[in-house]
Amino acid sequence: MSRFMQPSLGQLASGLLLVLVGLAALVPDLLVGPIETIVTATGIPMSPPSADHWLGTDEVGRDILNLTVHSARITMLVALLASALSMVLGTAVGVVAGYARGAADMLMMRVADFFLVMPAFILALVLAPLAIEIGGEQGTILGFRPTLLVTVVVIGVTSWAGTARIVRSQTLSLRTRPFVDRARVIGASHKRIIFLHILPNLVSLIIANTILTIVAAIWIESALSFIGLGDPFQPSWGTMLFNAQQAGAAGVGAWWYVFTPGLTIVLVVVSLYSLSHSVALGLGSQRRRAA
């Protein structure tokens, strides 16, 4: 825990960056004003960084900084929802399989193995156009654009297996600990044992693992948007890179257009890694003390 009390410079920077991304996702208008569209674009197309446009403009003259800040919302929303789905599924399956053991355990792990090898990106690639077909280009499902919903569901449904495996192995070890035995002896129900004695001991493990799922989700969302499955009206960082690619930004050397959203993704991902690492370290020191 002392790691949390005295954070390193890197951890401070990561934390600051994640706070900034959170602000960008929640109140982008306060930071850079309303999102610029083709109509409200304020600059000359494809101009390099200047005093007016710190990070340059895109092919229709929109401010890159403005777009990057506004793109945080979709990227983070998709990543967080998908990871939440994955966390709930993975934890539930892992705890139940590890606690119940036997046939239920075997069946669940067999299913988990299937999803472990199922490439999320490929599944999303196939499902997304179908979702657009069903929901319509302009339609929404539960207030979501169909592709966004597909991204969330596919990432969530294909990424829980890793969490389930880790949670299961930890549950297997926890259920034989003396404090669980004691609870069972005094007549605690299975539900009580799982929620009061096993789950609290899994929290840091689950958090560390979920942060890694967020990273994977950001990655898949960006890749899907990059090949044109994003929403042009609600950009994400991947959509920006898709636009940059369509406009031939790399070929004409418009580095500001390519570097800004990409570096943002890299910095966010590395910060999340660092955060996950800190949580895992905290977990390690807890274990050592318990031993």
Next chain:
Amino acid sequence: MLIVRKLAGAGLTIFVIVMLGFFIFRAMPGDPERMLIGSAKGVTPEMLTQIRARWGLDRPLFPDQFISYLLSVARGDFGYSFKFRGATVLDVIGPRVMPTLLLVGIAQVIAIAAGLWIGACAGWRPGSVFDRLGSSLALGAYGMPTFWLGMVLLIVFASWLRWFPVTGLANFGNDDSIGEWSEIIRRSVLPIATVAIAQTGQYALLMRAAVVEVSKEDFVTTARAKGIGSNAVLRRHLVPNARLPIVTLISLNLGFIVAGAVTVEAVFSWPGLGLLTVEAMRARDYPVLQALFMIFAVSTVLVNMVADLLYTQLDPRVSR
């Protein structure tokens, strides 16, 4: 015994994937025949009936359609492409296989060699300058989307330095300047480098962690106490023991490798399966998309199975 179990497991998984293919593409809302003929105008009811009969769509979904679907998949018959009219799906996919295998294969070999070397050296002396630099670079490479790395390399090496052309192999065959091997190689450097660098980071990070972990083992201390030189300990005692997690990573990451290849092919117009996937997706070419989904998913399962079997060869403890 283990081999039989692994084969059975992989067979089951492949069956589930095939079933999934059926449900995704047949059981969705909307008429399959509309998907088959696209949005062509002037389709008479007679033509519709004819098409329905030809594709077996007039029979019940289950079991008739399902069985005929299984039979055609077993024959490798995925029907006809929507986009490239008249061409069978296999004709469309066939010529795209080799470019992707070359791109991913060469890049993997480079990435594994470089990644293992960087990781082993970094893990051997944790905290050294090499370790700190190598680990940061590896984490950076790991964290960046592969396609973005491709765009950055394009800007630096094609747009600024002009060492390589901006165009990929898109106009392959139509363009007179291509056809020479040197030109093909020149255009292949950036795509291959992109996939290789992106993968190197991951291998380096894992190899470093594995070496750090193994060097805490007693047999390493013993080896050093016996007076075996640093290099020999690293080569004979650490690396062989650190191989195991790497094999797992290679197999588990195939999904990500495929995803990386799809997007990188889109960046460089590399005429492989990835670019075809993007084209098929934009054209809503479902038969092609369905076949690609099967190819990617089944190859992932097969690679995983091979890795599992290899694992038992590398580590005799597993088979016990």
